[in-house]
Amino acid sequence: MIKPQAPDYPLFLQLSGRPVLVVGGGPVAQRRAQRMVESGAQVTVVSPWATEEIQEAARHGKLVWQPREFLDSDATGVWLIHACTGDSVVDDRVVALAEDLRVWAVRAANAQQSPAWTAITSHTVDGVQFAVNGGRDPRRAASLRDTIATLAAEGALPLRRHRQTVGKVYLVGAGPGDPDLMTVRARRLLSLADVVVTDRLAPVAALAALPAAVEIIDVGKAPGRHALPQDEINQLLIDQAHLGKVVIRFKGGDPFVLGRGGEEALACVQAGIAVEVVPGVTSAISVPAAAGIPVTHRGLSTSTLILSGHDGAEDVIRRAGATPADTTLLLLMGVRHLRETAAALIEAGRPATMPVAVIAHGWTRDQEVAAGTLATIATVVHDQNIGSPAVIVIGEVAALHAELGLLGQASADATHGALA
Secondary structure, three states: OOOOOOOOOOOOOOOOOOEEEEEOOOHHHHHHHHHHHHOOOEEEEEOOOOOHHHHHHHHOOOOEEEOOOOOHHHHOOOOEEEEOOOOHHHHHHHHHHHHHHOOEEEEOOOHHHOOEOOOEEEEOHHHOEEEEOOOOOHHHHHHHHHHHHHHHHOOOOOOOOOOOOOOEEEEEEOEOOOHHHOOHHHHHHHOOOOEEEEOOOOOHHHHOOOOOOOEEEEOOEEOOEEOOOHHHHHHHHHHHHHOOOEEEEEEOEOOOOOOOHHHHHHHHHHOOOEEEEEOOOOHHHHHHHHOOOOOOEOOOEOOEEEEEOOOOHHHHHHHHOOOOOOOEEEEEOOOOOHHHHHHHHHHOOOOOOOEEEEEEOOOOOOOEEEEEEOOOHHHHHHHOOOOOOEEEEEOHHHHHHHHHHHHHHHHHHHHHHHHO
8 A cells, every 4th residue: 555645844945155956957957056046055056068047157156067977976065956957867866865965855857756845936025935835736836826926916915024023114106096006016015014104195995904903094184284294204104114113104196296205215214214115106197087188198288297286376387387388287286276376377378268177086986077277167166166185187188078088987987886
């Protein structure tokens, strides 16, 4: 009666600085040698011939290539051996010698007769590594590895650390409002968070699935109300990172487009905190698209200017005054001063009949659009009771909302239907 083979014992090896041996010089040996070089091992390849890649690596000092047949003495003093010649007689000899020396050996051509087996690996963020055996079936292991990598990329795996080490801040742009418009990287990093510092413009619905242990801090700002001054937000990020936590600064749109992400990044750098920016879909461009408005269009506009309307009409006129007449103006945070801004633009020479569209709560269920001209838009916005957050589009492209407006709305409806 044949005794069933016991399950493999999974183990990660720290090979950095340790001598290892690869016997063989073909494509399989090349892949094994490359992975061990990447792990920091001192790799020696023994084979009368070798692929161009192995020879190139040897020329650059990444490994040592001995262009000859295998000798028993090659196995002395190494920590791991890969037998990759494809010649069963030679591979048998290498594995048998490794057994005598009590050195683990991997026989690439015959997994069932190999003392050790190399798992299919996949790397993801924050040092998390997955290894899949697949029952010594490489193709099945690769398929499982790819599925796990996809789930990790989508933030669907519980990758959050439970042992805090060195803290880090991620400035994550989360897009204009719909969680489906978050980047893959944003979702993956969110699954690692110990603390999420969010604002009111971020798609906070994406936070609902986070574990209860993740601390969510709302520092959201609304017109006329600042929950936390910017300096205090900066210090909050620094303090949390100093505690060894993974801190996600969860911001609407893109953190470096009128989002004060640059200020937060500088504060972290000056405090010696590791910080990384993750770009997002900027509201300035994507919210007009939700209303079917391209910010440039052949024959209408070939340039755009993104402006903050927060400081009022004079600031807008000062910055927009030197732009070509066909430049599309995109105003963020400009609803409060819209009437004065529109009047000032007319006085500065823009036609009173120039089309304007105001898109509020873009890419959300509450999306609203007010369309008019510089002469009428303030009244239309007042009558429709439209408030912030909103993107204001000033230019001939705004008129395309009448023809293309349903395109963006249809996409939004389809997304919300899928999420419902």
